[in-house]
Amino acid sequence: MAAGAEPALIRGADGHRRCWWATAAPEYVAYHDDEWGRPVVDDRGIYERLCLEAFQSGLSWLTILRKRDAFRAAFAGFEIAAVAEFGEPEVARLLADDGIVRNRAKIAAAIENAGAARELVERGESLAELVWSFRPKRRPAPRTRADLAPTRAESVALARELKRRGFRFVGPTTAYALMQACGIVNDHLSGCAVRRAVEDERRQALASRG
Numbered sequence: 001m002a003a004g005a006e007p008a009l010i011r012g013a014d015g016h017r018r019c020w021w022a023t024a025a026p027e028y029v030a031y032h033d034d035e036w037g038r039p040v041v042d043d044r045g046i047y048e049r050l051c052l053e054a055f056q057s058g059l060s061w062l063t064i065l066r067k068r069d070a071f072r073a074a075f076a077g078f079e080i081a082a083v084a085e086f087g088e089p090e091v092a093r094l095l096a097d098d099g100i101v102r103n104r105a106k107i108a109a110a111i112e113n114a115g116a117a118r119e120l121v122e123r124g125e126s127l128a129e130l131v132w133s134f135r136p137k138r139r140p141a142p143r144t145r146a147d148l149a150p151t152r153a154e155s156v157a158l159a160r161e162l163k164r165r166g167f168r169f170v171g172p173t174t175a176y177a178l179m180q181a182c183g184i185v186n187d188h189l190s191g192c193a194v195r196r197a198v199e200d201e202r203r204q205a206l207a208s209r210g
Contacts (some may be wrong), residue, residue: 008144008189013203016193020145027065037198039205047117048078048180052096053167053177055101070099075110080121080182082150083114107126109169116166130165132184134158141190148187151176 009017012029022032035074040046051069056064064071074097076082094100094107117127136154162170170178180187183202186194 006059009191017191018194019189019192025062027062031061031065033194036181037183037186037188037194037202039202040181041128041132041205041209043080043117043121044078046128046131046178047080047114048072049181050113050167050170050174051075051078051180053174053181054109054113054175055103057106057174058171059101065153067100070097074100080114080117080127083111084118086111086114106169113167113169116162130161130187131158131178131182134161134179135184141195142187143190147189150187152179155179160173 008020010020010023011017012023018029018032022028031094036162040049052064052068055071072078074094080152091104091107091111095102095104120127120130134154134157136152142148151172156172158179159175161174163205176185179185183198183205186198188198
């Protein structure tokens with residue numbers, strides 16, 4: 001969600017003010033209200049969003065949202081253990097699946113990232129724990145588009161650590177988009193109709209994690 005000119009908030013037909021990008025299509029409204037920024041704390045959920053953010057690179061997020069069910073079917077529901085076992089037959093199947101983004105490098109990265117996530121578990125670690133460990137200190141709610149940056153110091157560090165752990169196709173911009181999507185940061189703008197609910201859910205999730 002790149003920075004740009006005002007307005008930062010747009011009032012929808014229901015009278016609610018939302019972050020400007022949420023009003024471009026019905027799929028965006030639903031994603032903005034029900035998913036974006038709400039905490040994801042399980043490995044499978046983090047892995048799915050990491051894959052989708054990587055597939056989105058160079059494309060619109062709307063394209064990914066409209067193909068998400070096809071992605072889930074193609075990638076075994078993004079179950080890490082299952083995708084980690086994908087080989088050449090599965091790669092060929094995915095490259096022939098016009099329901100998803102057929103990019104060989106991104107497909108290979110999704111499979112290799114499943115293997116890297118599985119290795120974390122085998123070492124007694126967790127992808128979710130790793131990603132959440134890079135959450136930034138509390139900061140003021142963004143008020144304008146200019147307050148939103150495509151990367152942060154934390155996403156640079158997270159991308160570096162993920163690469164060190166064997167993950168691919170995850171630069172600082174993808175890492176920050178992952179942090180936004182999974183509630184590791186709350187980048188709903190001040191005055192957005194769902195910002196408070198998202199922040200409440202994040203607070204509860206953090207409390208449950210100790």
